[in-house]
Amino acid sequence: MISDQYGGSLFGIFLSLISAQSKSDGICEELLKRKGSNPKEICQLMILYEQDFTKLDRIKRLNIVNSLSGVRSAILIGSISDKGNTNLAIFNSLMHIGSNPPLLGFILRPETEVRRDTFSNILETNCFTINHVHQAFVQKAHYTSAKFETEISEFDACGFSEQYIDGFKAPFVKESQVKIGLEFTEQIPIPINGTSLIIGQIKWAMIADGVMDEEGQLDLSRVDDVGISGLNTYYSIKKIAKFPYARADQLPEFE
Numbered sequence: 672m673i674s675d676q677y678g679g680s681l682f683g684i685f686l687s688l689i690s691a692q693s694k695s696d697g698i699c700e701e702l703l704k705r706k707g708s709n710p711k712e713i714c715q716l717m718i719l720y721e722q723d724f725t726k727l728d729r730i731k732r733l734n735i736v737n738s739l740s741g742v743r744s745a746i747l748i749g750s751i752s753d754k755g756n757t758n759l760a761i762f763n764s765l766m767h768i769g770s771n772p773p774l775l776g777f778i779l780r781p782e783t784e785v786r787r788d789t790f791s792n793i794l795e796t797n798c799f800t801i802n803h804v805h806q807a808f809v810q811k812a813h814y815t816s817a818k819f820e821t822e823i824s825e826f827d828a829c830g831f832s833e834q835y836i837d838g839f840k841a842p843f844v845k846e847s848q849v850k851i852g853l854e855f856t857e858q859i860p861i862p863i864n865g866t867s868l869i870i871g872q873i874k875w876a877m878i879a880d881g882v883m884d885e886e887g888q889l890d891l892s893r894v895d896d897v898g899i900s901g902l903n904t905y906y907s908i909k910k911i912a913k914f915p916y917a918r919a920d921q922l923p924e925f926e
């Protein structure tokens with residue numbers, strides 16, 4: 672249990688607050704004196720301060736921080752080197768950058784720590800593909816994150832089929848029902864931690880029939896798309912609502 676591992680530390684104490692409200696009254700009082708918050712609200716929540724994060728072991732910190740940003744899309748990035756070696760890797764940091772021109776971006780971990788085949792390939796060939804992950808192949812997709820030798824293609828190692836479309840150099844994942852071909856446009860360094868934002872412009876988007884509605888919205892539950900929280904926990908996606916464009920003078924009656 673986390674609280675055993677960190678027993679005695681402030682962090683351990685806060686973790687144990689989750690289900691032991693009655694035991695924690697004294698601690699809460701202390702905390703409240705410092706923070707000046709409402710006891711009833713604060714004592715039902717686990718609280719982690721900045722200094723608690725620095726005390727955590729690397730993997731636990733990585734999992735907590737990665738989960739705090741919520742469920743994000745699971746995608747497979749396909750790429751190819753100048754020599755023709757293909758690569759496939761799972762990513763969870765895909766983001767919309769803008770729609771005119773149509774741009775998507777993802778966060779690349781520091782290039783100094785380990786070899787980054789995906790990015791070297793992108794630099795060599797100026798293109799890459801983004802392929803949505805579906806429940807049918809979520810396990811295989813997860814294992815593309817293993818560090819295979821550059822010469823070993825994760826397409827082969829993890830059982831995916833390469834698909835090439837109309838002269839686009841980078842490989843698509845045949846099994847994926849939503850796939851996008853992108854041209855690399857820029858790398859924006861994030862100096863605080865050595866990561867960078869990699870931006871690509873959409874050249875292709877291939878979407879399975881029946882997924883897009885008349886307005887262009889994709890219902891990703893129709894293809895059993897998968898989301899990720901942390902680095903190893905996968906979620907199914909279920910469409911629960913759709914609302915019109917929000918205007919301040921057209922508010923509905925909220926329940």
Ligand SMILES: Cc1cc2nc3c(=O)[nH]c(=O)nc-3n(C[C@H](O)[C@H](O)[C@H](O)COP(=O)(O)O)c2cc1C
Pocket residue numbers: 758759760761762763764765777778779780786787788789790813815816817818819899901902903
């Ligand atoms: C669920 C999950 C999400 C990941 N997301 C990212 C990410 O957003 N950015 C990143 O640089 N690496 C991410 N990784 C790690 C890469 O998948 C891993 O480093 C992979 O080996 C990269 O392959 P490459 O060296 O072939 O480029 C993630 C791993 C997992 C398991």
